[in-house]
Amino acid sequence: MTASDTRERLLDAAERQFSERGYDGASLREITQAAEANLAAVSYHFGSKEDLFVAVVARRVQPINLERLRLLDQAEARAGERPLEVEAIVEAMIAPVLRSGADGPCVLRMVGRANSESAAPTRRVVEGPMREIRARVRRALRRALPHLNERELSYRMHFTMGVVKSVASDQHLLHAISDGQCDPQDLDGTIAQLVPFLAAGMRAPSVERKRRASARSRRS
Amino acid sequence: MTASDTRERLLDAAERQFSERGYDGASLREITQAAEANLAAVSYHFGSKEDLFVAVVARRVQPINLERLRLLDQAEARAGERPLEVEAIVEAMIAPVLRSGADGPCVLRMVGRANSESAAPTRRVVEGPMREIRARVRRALRRALPHLNERELSYRMHFTMGVVKSVASDQHLLHAISDGQCDPQDLDGTIAQLVPFLAAGMRAPSVERKRRASARSRRS
DNA sequence: CAAAGAATCGAACGTATGTTTGAAACGAAC
């Protein structure tokens, strides 16, 4: 029994509880009980409930972002000097996140929740590593979609990250609204549907000029 | 002072607290204090914390769905016998929700949170009225996008509802990732960007045939 | 084997929560 045995069990149990009941809703008593550990073990191994949560999230976030960078590298190697395929960029953004929920509860449910509960601890773990990904994705998208300006790039990246977050969080909804035709467990199926959807949205014509004109006419 | 004066103040204060701190995070003591009401007023007027939350959500959900139906009616009147414009359908789905956050905290933040905290109370208020909207939207989309099968319709509707939920919940993120270029308060601006994005996604070619083929080849 | 450090344990502490209670204040109707 190594030094990190119950520590790992605590992380697993906490991840399940946090993703099912949220940060506030999950209690250390249930977590430690599910992990077959003592209540005080949380304080001993992590310091506090908040630090436990940060550890749970961090454990999942790093592999996801590494996989994203790997997919981007791979796509760039395939593309050579040409701009990346929009589909490849989108897939690099979303697939690692969705797939991370395959073997257990999804990270994004926790993060999304805690994002508006207690912003500070979550953002420390999530936002930091995310900066690099975003910069890299933006650069690739800028080349692949030269018709978009920076503002539109921001919007569309925001939409993309948004849909993956909500799709990962509300998997049960998909099963409900499709009368069972869509299987939320079939992550590859979801990805196969989501990538073309988002890529088409990304390729949509710029709306800037049209909007400025209509705003001007509305003002007068 | 009519019978529903402090009742209304309680709803307002509760809405603010619920959307900022979540269902578990919001305390009745802070809510009643902000509403300048007594702690017991919640039990008296609503029965319990959960019933208060349901009342808060219900108050916002109904106008949103009425506005959605109104926009659909209006679009159908304009289209006559022809299929609706995809843009009009998408806008009817998303605009009322986004605009509902204009004068105060957004409903979706509460709903999205509570969706995974305690599913039962939320779904009772949200899912019920949503059925009608979804059926109507699906019918309109089916006509406007005959190249999609039912499964793909479900996926793309799910994606659409997902992006609006997350965009409404994480407005602050948009400001952050765009270096201030996008103003989350500018709801019409967000809608103007989001509608073409989603409409293009909706119009993306069907992926069913391609996917079946690739799955078959992967299996062998 | 003995000593020291790491890890676990049961139990308690202080606090905050949602809910309940019974009395007081209020408002309208007779």
Add this chain to the structure above:
DNA sequence: GTTCGTTTCAAACATACGTTCGATTCTTTG
């Protein structure tokens, strides 16, 4: 002006929470 139903109020209740403590057990090291 009194009465009756509605609404407000201060106070208490029971419970659940995160955290801390000292003792105990286990594991490693000399």
